[in-house]
Amino acid sequence: MLLINLGTPDDTGYFSVRRYLQEFLSDRRVIEAPPAIWQPILHAAVLSRRPFQSGENYARIWDRVENASPLFVYTKRQAEQLAERLEPEGIPVAYGMRYGKPSIKAAVENLMDRGCDRIVSIPLYPQYSATTTATANDQLFRRLMRLRRQPFITTVPSFPDHPAFIKALETSVRERFAELSFKPQRLIASYHGLPKTCVEQGDPYQEECARTTKALAKALDLRDEQLPMTFQSRFGPMEWLQPYTAPFVASLPAQGITKIAVIMPGFMADCIETLDEIGHELRDEFMEAGGEEFALVPCLNDSSGAIDLLEELARPYVTSFRSS
Numbered sequence: 001m002l003l004i005n006l007g008t009p010d011d012t013g014y015f016s017v018r019r020y021l022q023e024f025l026s027d028r029r030v031i032e033a034p035p036a037i038w039q040p041i042l043h044a045a046v047l048s049r050r051p052f053q054s055g056e057n058y059a060r061i062w063d064r065v066e067n068a069s070p071l072f073v074y075t076k077r078q079a080e081q082l083a084e085r086l087e088p089e090g091i092p093v094a095y096g097m098r099y100g101k102p103s104i105k106a107a108v109e110n111l112m113d114r115g116c117d118r119i120v121s122i123p124l125y126p127q128y129s130a131t132t133t134a135t136a137n138d139q140l141f142r143r144l145m146r147l148r149r150q151p152f153i154t155t156v157p158s159f160p161d162h163p164a165f166i167k168a169l170e171t172s173v174r175e176r177f178a179e180l181s182f183k184p185q186r187l188i189a190s191y192h193g194l195p196k197t198c199v200e201q202g203d204p205y206q207e208e209c210a211r212t213t214k215a216l217a218k219a220l221d222l223r224d225e226q227l228p229m230t231f232q233s234r235f236g237p238m239e240w241l242q243p244y245t246a247p248f249v250a251s252l253p254a255q256g257i258t259k260i261a262v263i264m265p266g267f268m269a270d271c272i273e274t275l276d277e278i279g280h281e282l283r284d285e286f287m288e289a290g291g292e293e294f295a296l297v298p299c300l301n302d303s304s305g306a307i308d309l310l311e312e313l314a315r316p317y318v319t320s321f322r323s324s
């Protein structure tokens with residue numbers, strides 16, 4: 001079993017963040033503009049300034065006990081806990097990052113060194129996007145390109161309304177709400193954004209986000225307006241999927257909605273986008289606009305619901321291996 005996530009910088013310093021952003025933003029699945037046009041902009045404008053700001057943001061959410069970014073810590077724990085369930089059956093588990101460490105290449109080599117000639121890969125993105133899922137798969141196959149004898153590979157599809165995913169989200173909401181001293185008037189479902197052109201060209205991401213939102217509303221017995229879907233984390237000047245989370249949330253107090261909770265069902269693990277952009281920046285914007293109560297529902301992280309989900313995603317494939 002191979003788990004693939006996005007990746008994160010090694011530390012919060014300028015050079016580490018720059019190296020990470022350079023690799024990420026040079027991926028042609030992420031920025032589709034021709035390199036001759038994009039690379040000079042990336043180097044002159046983005047990589048000279050953004051690593052400072054992003055590094056400060058990462059520093060605010062860094063896990064100082066593990067000395068790693070939360071995305072790294074949770075992905076590692078997901079792999080370790082899945083391993084506790086699968087390795088007794090002789091199924092090794094590894095994890096790799098699309099950008100940064102440990103690389104997908106290292107993870108594949110780890111599994112092959114442990115004798116695997118059949119690898120099941122789960123890209124840890126509940127909703128499919130070419131900018132995330134496809135590039136994770138590209139990188140996996142890139143590692144195999146030079147092998148004479150390739151392992152058998154399965155890439156598990158996205159799981160926007162898989163029952164185990166919706167169950168884990170539902171549990172995370174119920175547990176979080178039980179801790180709160182207030183009753184949220186809205187539960188905002190905020191997903192990572194995507195340029196609108198990606199969807200126009202056939203990326204199913206927006207439709208898969210809508211499937212997640214609809215299934216979660218049904219599980220929680222909420223009406224559509226009680227669980228609005230929004231998109232965060234814009235990058236660059238183009239139009240991205242709408243409504244944008246920040247202006248949407250800032251407009252709520254004027255409508256009498258001053259107590260909200262936010263869930264981010266596009267992320268399997270808490271990361272800079274959830275803990276800082278939503279947990280810090282969005283919270284401040286909501287309070288400044290007249291909000292009174294703001295709560296975050298944590299991502300699935302290393303909850304038992306998350307590990308149940310990973311095990312259920314894996315099972316159909318690993319069972320067939322054992323019987324063959």
Ligand SMILES: C=CC1=C(C)c2cc3[nH]c(cc4nc(cc5[nH]c(cc1n2)c(C)c5CCC(=O)O)C(CCC(=O)O)=C4C)c(C)c3C=C
Pocket residue numbers: 006007008009021030031050054069071125129131132192193194195205233235266267270271272273
């Ligand atoms: C054009 C730029 C970007 C696209 C397209 C994009 C799509 C996309 N990203 C995620 C998930 C994550 N993105 C994260 C960070 C992040 N994303 C971008 C840009 C694009 N993302 C940047 C520049 C960054 C770095 C942070 C920053 O400098 O602001 C993360 C968190 C990583 C971490 O280390 O914590 C995740 C997760 C999805 C799901 C997605 C498309 C659907």
Ligand SMILES: [Fe+2]
Pocket residue numbers: 192233
């Ligand atoms: Fe992103």
Ligand SMILES: [Fe+2]
Pocket residue numbers: 233234272273277
């Ligand atoms: Fe962001």
